[in-house]
Amino acid sequence: MVNRETPIEISKEEFKKTGYQLIDTVAEFFDTIKTKPVTTGESPKHLQAILGNASLPEDGESPEEILSTASRLLLNHSLLNGHPKFFGYITSSPAPIGALADLLAAAVNPNVGANILSPMATEIEKQIIKWLAEFIGVNANYGGVLVSGGNMANFTAFLAGRTAKAPKNLKQNGINTTDKLVVYCAKTTHTWIEKAVVLFGMGTNAIRWIETDASNKINIEALEQTIKEDLKNEYKPIMVVGNAGDVSTGAVDDLTSIAVVCKKYDLWFHVDGAYGIPAAVIPGLKNLFEGIEEADSIALDPHKWLYSPLEAGCTLVKDPNHLIETYSSHPVYYNFSNDEPSTQNFYEYGLQNSRGFRALKVWMILQQVGRNGYIKMIGEDIRLSKLLFKLAEENPELEAITQNLSITTLRYAPQNYYNTENRETYLNKLNEALLNNSQQGGEVFLSNAVVNEKYCLRSCIVNFRTSEKDIQEVIEIIVREGRKVHNQLQHQTTVHK
Ligand SMILES: *Cc1c(COP(=O)(O)O)cnc(C)c1O
Numbered sequence: 288m289v290n291r292e293t294p295i296e297i298s299k300e301e302f303k304k305t306g307y308q309l310i311d312t313v314a315e316f317f318d319t320i321k322t323k324p325v326t327t328g329e330s331p332k333h334l335q336a337i338l339g340n341a342s343l344p345e346d347g348e349s350p351e352e353i354l355s356t357a358s359r360l361l362l363n364h365s366l367l368n369g370h371p372k373f374f375g376y377i378t379s380s381p382a383p384i385g386a387l388a389d390l391l392a393a394a395v396n397p398n399v400g401a402n403i404l405s406p407m408a409t410e411i412e413k414q415i416i417k418w419l420a421e422f423i424g425v426n427a428n429y430g431g432v433l434v435s436g437g438n439m440a441n442f443t444a445f446l447a448g449r450t451a452k453a454p455k456n457l458k459q460n461g462i463n464t465t466d467k468l469v470v471y472c473a474k475t476t477h478t479w480i481e482k483a484v485v486l487f488g489m490g491t492n493a494i495r496w497i498e499t500d501a502s503n504k505i506n507i508e509a510l511e512q513t514i515k516e517d518l519k520n521e522y523k524p525i526m527v528v529g530n531a532g533d534v535s536t537g538a539v540d541d542l543t544s545i546a547v548v549c550k551k552y553d554l555w556f557h558v559d560g561a562y563g564i565p566a567a568v569i570p571g572l573k574n575l576f577e578g579i580e581e582a583d584s585i586a587l588d589p590h591k592w593l594y595s596p597l598e599a600g601c602t603l604v605k606d607p608n609h610l611i612e613t614y615s616s617h618p619v620y621y622n623f624s625n626d627e628p629s630t631q632n633f634y635e636y637g638l639q640n641s642r643g644f645r646a647l648k649v650w651m652i653l654q655q656v657g658r659n660g661y662i663k664m665i666g667e668d669i670r671l672s673k674l675l676f677k678l679a680e681e682n683p684e685l686e687a688i689t690q691n692l693s694i695t696t697l698r699y700a701p702q703n704y705y706n707t708e709n710r711e712t713y714l715n716k717l718n719e720a721l722l723n724n725s726q727q728g729g730e731v732f733l734s735n736a737v738v739n740e741k742y743c744l745r746s747c748i749v750n751f752r753t754s755e756k757d758i759q760e761v762i763e764i765i766v767r768e769g770r771k772v773h774n775q776l777q778h779q780t781t782v783h784k
Pocket of ligand 1: 377435436437438439441477479532533534559560561562563588600
């Protein structure tokens with residue numbers, strides 16, 4: 288027999304039939320996403336009942352049946368971050384072309400760990416990394432690697448920076464707490480930094496959390512003061528992390544001043560731009576990100592403001608040799624010669640060995656949209672976020688708290704309430720309940736932020752489907768639901784008295 292009979296192969300005819308059906312289903316899904324609830328709010332228990340608790344199948348089923356079941360489960364019982372009123376955390380509406388890209392990438396299945404296993408895919412990843420550097424306005428000589436997301440992008444850079452700045456050969460000698468290595472970041476820095484020091488043997492005492500100023504940016508004087516004290520006490524400062532869009536309020540640190548401090552004390556300058564740095568593409572915002580070109584490393588997330596489907600993060604390093612110095616090893620069983628200078632083996636640039644072709648979707652999306660398309664979309668997200676802030680400011684029942692990039696924080700604050708509690712305590716309780724209610728309700732999806740001890744509703748617009756009308760409706764929903772929750776809480780208080 289020429290063709291082996293296997294339960295996994297799909298014939299050309301069946302692949303076409305099933306594949307076309309799936310494409311029809313997905314096209315319909317994208318077309319009607321606006322009309323669906325953002326989330327169904329179903330409980331895990333309910334979902335388990337729908338999924339059923341069958342055990343591992345002994346024999347296989349037809350692809351057609353499996354795909355139709357999977358489509359039904361996912362399309363009817365998911366949170367839809369492609370919905371125009373999804374504003375939670377920092378998860379974007381995914382570009383439809385990304386879905387097609389993932390299909391193509393999985394079909395070819397290049398292993399982008401080694402050049403020899405992924406000849407064209409490696410070149411495409413190299414190109415997209417160059418484009419991302421150009422996109423954010425740093426020198427196209429920055430090199431790097433695509434990773435699964437912001438945490439991994441920050442880790443990848445963190446380890447390279449630590450290897451570069453540690454006063455001893457960490458690769459050979461490992462790390463000890465007696466090395467007294469310390470890193471600096473604003474207290475608003477994303478939780479990845481804690482994971483990094485825990486995982487990479489430094490412990491949480493190695494983080495110096497620096498105060499922020501009134502606009503939520505790192506306080507440069509406090510930063511320098513802390514470094515000086517540490518040096519006096521024989522600590523070994525190695526790195527400062529600057530935020531280009533902090534996760535709670537979108538504040539961008541004064542990157543130029545951080546760069547000056549890093550130069551003065553010979554520290555690695557890492558910028559966490561996982562969310563915010565793509566906004567540097569907007570000519571009018573160049574100033575805000577000034578100093579980025581001084582960064583030794585930068586983390587950014589195509590799966591956030593470049594609207595790539597999950598997962599796609601990226602580490603950029605000014606001198607990519609720092610990645611190779613950290614991650615390269617040459618086992619005898621790898622015949623991946625580096626003889627040709629332009630050969631690049633991505634396994635030497637980060638933590639992964641076998642690597643998927645996540646570059647393809649990012650590469651395709653950037654071509655579909657182009658620089659001008661992004662200027663328009665990112666600009667519109669920011670404009671809508673500012674509109675939300677303004678409408679909240681104008682509404683007597685709402686308080687607008689912060690607005691940076693495309694993140695707005697606000698809260699429901701009724702004028703009259705009968706309560707013996709402190710007003711701030713009450714408002715925190717009220718807004719937390721309001722957020723929980725609204726996340727279940729399915730009309731809109733917001734997340735929360737605590738800003739100067741105020742519990743806020745937080746909207747982050749990285750969503751090319753959101754319109755002005757959605758923003759107006761969100762205000763109405765918040766006020767309507769806020770009144771409801773307020774009435775309930777008031778009722779509870781009076782009943783219990
Ligand atoms: C989202 C985010 C991260 C984490 O990125 P993931 O893609 O969720 O791993 C880190 N830092 C900042 C500033 C972020 O916005």
